[in-house]
Amino acid sequence: MILLAKRTSLLRGWRRWLAAFMAGSVGALAMPPFGFLPALVVSLVPAIWLLDGTTGAGASRWAPLKTAAFLGWFWGFGYFVAGLWWLGAAFLVEADQFAWAMPFGVLGLPALLAFFPAFGFALARLLWLPDARRILAFTFALTIAEWLRGHLFTGFPWNSPGMALGQNLWLMQSASLVGLYGLTFLSLCIGAAPAVLLTGRSTRARWTAPALAAAALVGLAGFGFWRVPAEASATVPDVRLRIMQPNLPQDAKFNPRNRDAIMRRYLSLSARPNQNGAAPTHIIWPESAFPFLLHRDAGSLAQIAALLEPGSVLVTGAARMDEPLPGEAVGKFYNAIQVIDDRGTILGSYDKVHLVPFGEFVPKLFDALIRAVGLRQFVHIPGGFEPAESRMALAIPGLPPVAATICYEAIFPGEIVGDGPRPNLILNVTNDAWFGETPGPYQHFAQARLRAVEEGLPLVRAANTGISAVVDPFGRIVERAPLSVETIIDATLPVAEPDSLYSKWGKFSLTVTLVICLMLLVVRRGQHSTFP
Template structure:
């Protein structure tokens, strides 16, 4: 182990770049659909040893001394994001003639930008670097802060935060209730970096012991939390939810000639009788932008929906909502969830608040449109963001917290300010990404939102993966990627306690303080010659 560590520390040039890039790319094997989290015991020790040898010349100035550490983290992040997000390019090929030119920017450009967060993290960690356990703590704190920043800066894009790699199954998801995804990211780095101490000996016993305690506590709390959910007398819901997964091809979705066929398929699937002896669904859920037209342009659509619904049933569907411009302004379009009752009346709606940059809207629109750029979802000229978010009231006393598409990756969006809510409602259209890891990664992140707020998740995806998840993150029922059909599920009970939100924020801060304190203490001892 010591020889391997020394060889990695002393590597330089192209070999060092390849090691950092490869360690980051290997990391992706810990994510869905692979879930082989043991690779982290390779990726992070390699990163630690690379950083051990990443000190700049003493006379290079402050930034010059940090440049090698930044470059190491950047190449590690670049490998991770290229291997983990390559499938984004699939969305550009749906309309190949229009967006194929942008493929390198999606597959390489976005990872290059996201890797900056990891470069800054490793540079920050290198400021507090020492020979023993302290450097592991410094790296843990720096990555925790880096992932938190990635979740908020430049509209935020916390996709595949490091902590998801340590949560491949519900038993290992429960700690997110206590520390959130960013706290889990910091702890994941600490636990899986600890083996690096064996290669350099200093602090190995204390580091490995601390990692074992943390990992054991992680699994132990998972067992305790799931047992608590299973033995607590939770108020059962009387709702029976039907998820409709139509598997409509993205190229056909807004084809004028296909709209009637698509709408008829949605109505037909929704009207399928329940299995013998099973109750009929009380709520039917269609995916994001399932309606292939504007309701205002198809006045008969609501009547046909009313004819399909039985008395007491409710349809919840994704759709595009149109709003006239004010004072000569152009019309506005919203990515919306509609609630429609059995008489064909719209009784509720919620608009998407967090739009996808370059996908649903164009940042710096006036400037970039001059150069011929447009959002990928350009069918209606792009979308506008909701002015506010709120609870979506559903018949049957249900309060749905709306999460449209990738809003499910943002922890702050999985609750509302008044602390109410009985379920998370995620409608999405992952058809853009085809049969790639993207839909699996998206589902995993939505699962974690259910754990964090202890509410069931109802998820309808156009071509998968649709699922109903209980408050423990366990998938109760699902439909595979690319399949077409319906499934009915009794809505699992929720144990929502939004007080955990403030606790998680405090606990995350406490983790960072402890890690930084350990790093500073270790560095001080090194300077005093005590280590």
Template sequence: MHQLLAVFMALPNACLLAWGWRRCGLALGAGGISSFALPPYGLWPLLAGTIPVLVWLLDGAVEHGSGRNKQRLLAGFSIGWWFGFGFFLAGFWWIGSAFLVDGDRFAWMMPFAVVAMPTGLALFPAIAMSVVARFWSEGSWRLLLLALALSTSDYIRGHILTGFPWNTFGYVFADTIVLAQTASLIGVYGLGLLALLVFSTPAVLADSIARGKKIVIMGAGALCLLGMGIFGAVRLFLVADPDVSAVDLRIVQPAVAQNEKWLPENRERIFQSYLDLSSQSWANNARSGVERLLIWPESAVPFLLTDSPDALVRIAGVLDGDMSFVTGAVRAEPSADGAVYFNSVYLFDPDGTVQDAYDKVHLVPFGEYLPLEDLLETLGLKALVNAPGTFQPGFRNRVLSLQSGTSFQPLICYEAIFPEIAGSTDTRADFLLNVTNDAWFGDSPGPYQHLAQAKMRSIEQGLPLVRAANTGVSAVFDAKGRKVAFLSIGERGALDVALPGKMLSTGFSKYGDFFFFAMTFLLLGLILAQRHNRHSRKN
């Protein structure tokens, strides 16, 4: 313990005196270590060491005095970019697995993708840190500025262009269920802002201020964590759990390897595997007299389901007039230029007829479609997903309803990482349904990160989340984000579980990111007031 404390106390001097490649290396290391604060590791106390490193690096890099704006901007950009590159490289290295599934065509792209993605995403913290450096000065208010800028960059990253809010800072609490409950009020972006505020406070240990002031600042961070813990405990243990709904679920996880799924010779074996798992005897916890719903994952079968009458007849036999059925599937529609394809969810009645369908709205760039398709295809690039053509997006997010009236909002794969998509429908669903295929990434951190982010949607919305994944993790979470049941990565089986009930609307489900914006403007006001007071004292 004493050795760990000694290392931590040596960090400020190392950061303050660093320059050139040493400064870049410290920022890179801080970013890489910070990624382990997120799922699947969940070592969030690490941020209490890495976020202060950013503060100390800026303290040592920023040159004070007039005419130094350019140097400040460049120094902040460099520190932010290297931090971001380390953070995203350590957090996203697993994306390379997708390029090995069809290695003959895509393996050559893997090293470029693994490096290019962190390179581009690092621009967000780089720009944020350059703004921070421009207005950097002595005083504890600079911690507010850093937290405000980085959380805002997370929000912008989640919305600009098509948006990519994967591994935002708010997910550091995703696996600490008590602290994660605060997301029901302020959402994941607000949670990220609180995390950055809390974990920046140890930076004052190196400040030349009174010991009492240091205690007050760090105590404020500790009180914030305590407040989050109290709020979470009240919501988890004192707010009554809703009654279990009158629906029993069967979630099928066939565990089909991605490189085997689309081989023609495997078509019948894969389809029969789904049927066998779907028709097996229900577990002992199954209830009589309740509605039953069978669920298959994203693009479950390797063919156009509605173009195969024989397959539909065999599915109807499994349903036996007793179960409704939901599956992910590729859907085709004729058009003047040939068929148009959608990544869809079908809802079948118990008699095996299609009742409704939802088409995925938010597609994965480079996976399900190519931006600037004509140009990139001339360079030899193609979308990764095996489909007859690139997918077209659906028109809107919507709720589907079973015959009994129980409703759900489909979130197809990638859509579950967007807080604004869940709950974006005109009517509030009874549960969220995330169908996905994470087989592209094997048993890497990727599927676990995806699971943690999907789970956060249940806390934000106060709705149970049901997840069907081809190779795992398939799971059910209640309306407070607690895991009710799951099937592990690579496990073949069927998960039988009662659908948890939904809670009353949460603050986030009613007001979205309002509280995050309110916190942001409050911090901005405090920062401006502090700067005004400081300039007034100088004059």
């Protein structure tokens, strides 16, 4: 077995890059919907051994860093291709216009995202040490790379390694202390530690790090077992939710010719009798529910008013348009959530802040090029959507203050709660019909669920094709609709928990962890300037 570590570190040429790619690919099995935690070990341990083999790579002092960066790129490319291949399904919704671009989504985005682990591997090699502390170097560097991936160029923290721990009910509870990036640090430490079993110079050197990793994993599970109460969460009085999951195909959803059929389907589903007898107080429809501007359609608003019981409200995703400014043909469009009462009056709106690049808007850098070749973004909105300037709590009659999120806004840790008083509920409306029955919707739901644990807030989620759900502040699924099923969910609303440690000090805790880690790496580093 020791020969396995040595042979891996001695790989050169295409075999080295192939090994890195394959190791990264295996890591995707630790992500939803598979959640196979040992896959993270199988992915990270060879990465450590491959980095061991970069010592003395080439005559230049920078050659090892360059080799490490290439290793990181191939490892990341494998990880992202295996974990994000389902993005290609979106290019087949309007295949006549976008199928040709499918390789750019399936391979191009992973190729770009792979530069983040490339940076992480290079930074790890810069801090490399000839003992178990190289596990810390690797963890420190990859955590920084993941934080950068979640923030630079609008950010995309999808399938961060922390999600390997963020799916299990007990293991995910530590997110209430350290958030997604803290879980990423822990996942990388635990997953990479077994590498020293076959490379340590003594029994103690071989077993200390893996034993600490095993103890950390048991400790995380123990904390989760202690934190999750045995009884169900208390519920908010006099709130009866109905979440409508219409399961509309994406190619039908945005076709204006289907507007009447879509409206009939929504109304029919929402009007189904409640087995408990009591009418819902809040009906929730998913993102971009209509192929028209609801706030400008008096007939549809009247139909909604007829649906609602006195005192009840509808909360729905809907595109909206501002009034045009003088000299403009159309106003600015927003991807919004709108609140409508039993008189058909729109009481308030939340406009999406964090838009999807190329899906909802075209970055200015690429706008002229895309228009020159006759292309457009996926959403049929002239000029794309405009982002809201700030995130504010949404006021919905009968509900506590709401942290509204639309689509992938729910994947960004630390961005759920905006300005103003702390909300007591996370509302997420989304449309994952773009991605069919692939891992994509499962991954999206898992990340939204983790936000509930981080913030100590219940999650109410309405998704066109699924996964719609109600989740309590501990991440327990109260109600859930299957993927690709037309259905409704009738549920009560769990009560929020007090502020979590992460909601107060999350960014500070990650900074402290990384600073301590760096201090452990640089202490007496002069004695170990070269890895043998």
